[in-house]
Amino acid sequence: MNCLGMQIRTMLTANSIWQFWLLALNRLRCAVTVNPQTLGVCGCRLVMSKCPLLHVLLASVSCSSALSCAQANADETNPTDVRALLIEYCYDCHSGENAEANLALDQLKPDAFDGATTRENAFDSLRDEETFAIWQRIYDRVEKREMPPEDYEALRPDDYQRFTNTLHQSLSEVHFAEKQTTLRRLNRREYTNTLNDLFGTNLNLAGNLPADGRKHEFDTVGSALAVSMSQLELYLESIRTVIDAAKVKSIAPPEVKVLSCSYATTREGEKFIGDVWKLLDDGSVVFFRSGGYPSGMLRSASASTEGFYDIEVTGYAYQSTSPITFAIGATTFQRGLERPTFGYYSFAPGPPQTHKLRVWLPHRYMLEITPWGIRDKKYELKDGGIATYTGPGLAIKEVKLTGPITDEFPSRGHKLLFDGLDRQEVLPAQKNQREKSWYVPKFQINNTDPREDILPAITRVASAAFRRPVSSADCGDYLRLYREQLAAGDDVEQAYLTAVAAIFCSPEFLFLTELGSENSNSRLLGDFDLASRLAYMLTRTAPDEQLLAAAAAGRLTGVHGELRSQAERLLGPSADDRFIVDFCDSWLNLREIDFTNPDKNLYPEFDAYLQFSMLAETRQFVRTLIADNLPIKNVVKSDFAMLNNRLAVHYGIDGVESPDIRRFLLPSTSVRGGLLSQGSILKVSANGTNTSPVVRGVFVTERILGQYAPPPPPGVNGVEPDIRGASTLRQLLEKHRDSDSCSNCHAQIDPPGFALEAFNPIGGWRDRYRSLGSGDKVNLEIQGRKVRYRLGLEVDASGNLPGGSTFAGYAEFRDLLAKQQDALAKSLISKLLTFGTGREMGFSDRPEIDKLANQAGQLGYGVRDIILLVIDSQLFRAK
Incomplete structure (x- = not known):
């Protein structure tokens, strides 16, 4: 561990920083609840009058x-x-x-x-x-x-x-x-985004922090986001890591290296060319198998240091009349580490083509290329058959790796920390040491006047961290800590960075404080609080310069339409994907897409490319709803789908060859279109082996319609599916629903679940259930292997909705649901408000939500309009 890290760990601990918390919370007019078992903050609420009548008046x-x-x-x-x-x-x-x-x-x-x-x-x-x-x-x-x-x-x-x-x-x-405001802590992703954006780093801090609590699907609800003493230690460790990554460690930017790599010259090439790989006259190496051994790991294309790298992959489809798809990812020899897939691409037959991308690579990670959809079906490659094999293959001619790419030197974080300070290299005793490859320069701050030199730097850092202007007087505690560290023997830089670490472990950084306007009795947020709320909703990070400038000028609260205008800017064509990803991960539970692994015997067609495409489909679909301001009914029924070649194969749709997700019009008879028929939704609402009408019904009623049923009565057991195929879920549920204590809720929950029985656990259409027991044999091969599953009982996707409407199958159910635009709008409004404000919507919020839904209806229920109405509402503007 470096000196800075050791100093922060030994001199600034969670216990010592607790005093800073108490002082800060006192400034924020907060009452703190401390859990004596964990010695942590369980909840912080703004101190307001205890009289309920005052709250009503406000x-x-x-x-x-x-x-x-x-x-x-x-x-x-x-x-x-x-x-x-x-x-x-x-x-x-x-x-x-x-x-x-x-x-x-x-x-x-x-x-x-x-x-x-x-x-x-x-x-x-x-x-x-x-x-x-x-x-x-x-x-x-x-x-x-x-x-x-x-x-x-x-x-x-x-x-x-x-x-x-x-x-x-x-x-x-x-x-x-x-419903007084609970101070909302930044969740793991917001915390990571904020520090990376402020310091110009790209660190995976979220993986080192404990999981965030959730309420009503969302991990942004303040009352579910506690802070423990052990978590404070992790925050200290995280900011130490960020500071160390951001500060300059060399005189010049890192050297940009260009590696031109070929599989032909690798250790793997020497071993597998002529066996399962083929070397062509132009130097290309051909893969004839999708995945398996040997892999497409390219050890010569390795990151010399962590950072952004430009990748160029050149190749073509070999012995094929159609494009061949492949994945570009990264791998490592270290066990237990993430192996990211950057995307899927394709090469067409003909002359070589090149795909270019920029990615972040950790130190010593190697590129890996994996074909999809090709296979030596008859094992003709055995015993030297590579020379005469006529099947399709992926030819890789060259892989070029350039980096690390440094767009800004010194880094944004280095400038934030050290601008205005005299930080110079400490020259070694022997000057020729600087020419050695092993030489690592050391730096020191030469400023000596704490109030004139260090205090302005602390104030600048605190203003960036707290997302509002901070005066020198507000930073007295941090200046005092700096002086204490000097007295304890630290040099100027160590003492200063210890104070910086304390700033980024303070509640004013970790929480969205939302003090309100100057009138302490008002529930309305002030400009800077409103800027933070909007930024963390739509960009999932701290406010940008334009938003902070609008807040400083008082325009967010003082100029009609300014908040909406800023929201439109943040939702514009250059908008970050973070809002789509985080909102969908919570709203639609996409964060659990890989919580289950489909049974390989029941669903052998499932693969990593399909799951990758499922996520991309749903996110691109929601992005399209927003960008084109499509009516809310498209959530359940649309005349288009976002598809690539893998999804098209899975859904049985012809004419899609590209791995890129694109918009395709659907025939009127298609069961696709809308969220409910998308593979991601159908996978997260199943367990990998079978489906449950109850689980899927709850998904539709709660996440799409916003209708929450009470928990089941004590002693009521769930219904376990029969994977032998002897009984359907409907038959088992009929017995379960005979109980008076169960029938009322199941009358609401089961019909949507029955409709979705038309889809299997990985989103494929089905007329009959698959089983590993009784049923008819299936004459089908997938990836060269005969399937083991059988076709059992027929699927019955009919049902009766409360109110008397009936449907014969999924298509009719979807049509009925699409007519409920007002209910769909109210549900989405409530979800957006919960996500954006950090507070569950409740009984007294209903009139405002009804009003917003009515306004959305007058505008045609456009999804973009709904988001903007939510942001411009009193519920969003208030604590």
């Missing part, structure tokens, strides 16, 4: 008007009516020890509605999260007239109004009072 206009309307209606109601109405309409089924669905209403205390206590104390039971959820569920079922059931007496109109108005008013007040 409501936004739309929420206040909704509460006022509910209050006006509730004032006409005798509060004791709630208990009386429960007794009259609900207690027959929902009371006592054997209450249906385990919901015993006689065990609940409707103290928020009975008028027996003061208004403030009346809400005590509703402040319990579980109790609130029960009453909210009761309200939703009654408001939608799902309860009482059809075969029971319905509520009289006046009873319905009294019951729903009273519950709505109380639930709204309690939720609004309790």
